[in-house]
Amino acid sequence: MASPTKPLLHHYFRSSCSGRVRIALNWKEINYDTRHILLLKGEQHASDYLAKNPSGLVPTLEIDGHVIPQSMAILEYLEDAYPDTPTLLPGDAAQRAKARAIAQVIASDIQPAQNMTVTNHIKDVIDAKPWNRRVIDQGFEKVEKMLQLSAGKYCVGDQVSVADVCLVPQVWNAIR
Ligand SMILES: N[C@@H](CCC(=O)N[C@@H](CS)C(=O)NCC(=O)O)C(=O)O
Numbered sequence: 001m002a003s004p005t006k007p008l009l010h011h012y013f014r015s016s017c018s019g020r021v022r023i024a025l026n027w028k029e030i031n032y033d034t035r036h037i038l039l040l041k042g043e044q045h046a047s048d049y050l051a052k053n054p055s056g057l058v059p060t061l062e063i064d065g066h067v068i069p070q071s072m073a074i075l076e077y078l079e080d081a082y083p084d085t086p087t088l089l090p091g092d093a094a095q096r097a098k099a100r101a102i103a104q105v106i107a108s109d110i111q112p113a114q115n116m117t118v119t120n121h122i123k124d125v126i127d128a129k130p131w132n133r134r135v136i137d138q139g140f141e142k143v144e145k146m147l148q149l150s151a152g153k154y155c156v157g158d159q160v161s162v163a164d165v166c167l168v169p170q171v172w173n174a175i176r
Pocket of ligand 1: 014015016017018039044056057058059069070071072107115116117118
């Protein structure tokens with residue numbers, strides 16, 4: 001489906017949530033422009049950005065005349081609005097549920113517990129590094145158990161899914 005204006009992704013290069021959306025846009029071969037939101041300079045809290053994403057977090061995608069915050073909502077929008085592009089929810093109902101489940105462990109359980117806001121809050125009280133390491137280690141142990149039940153060539157069977165789109169940037173984050 002052709003878009004009248006190119007989508008614009010507000011993102012940060014190290015952000016795993018932004019990485020999910022970059023991978024999905026590229027997988028679906030949707031051309032887009034980018035605007036870098038420099039998190040370390042606090043640009044996510046600038047009033048013009050907060051008007052687009054009141055959470056003050058990246059990513060935000062401007063697409064088809066809409067402004068969509070939240071990486072998982074963006075992935076669902078791309079799935080719904082661009083049905084002729086390669087899907088990120090392949091297979092039958094059970095395979096799609098497994099892909100969503102792995103994605104949610106990452107997006108709802110691992111990433112929010114060790115993001116920049118949490119790290120900045122807790123570092124006054126405890127050493128944030130061991131906390132982040134523990135959240136990631138324990139989260140990945142759960143993901144690995146799920147993968148033992150679902151994986152083929154990719155997280156669920158032999159097709160790329162939303163689970164892979166979430167897993168890869170979380171691994172980048174864990175390495176860092
Ligand atoms: N649930 C949100 C989480 C977004 C999020 O935590 N983004 C991080 C980067 S991965 C961020 O903007 N951090 C900046 C901050 O915490 O101030 C989503 O999936 O989009």
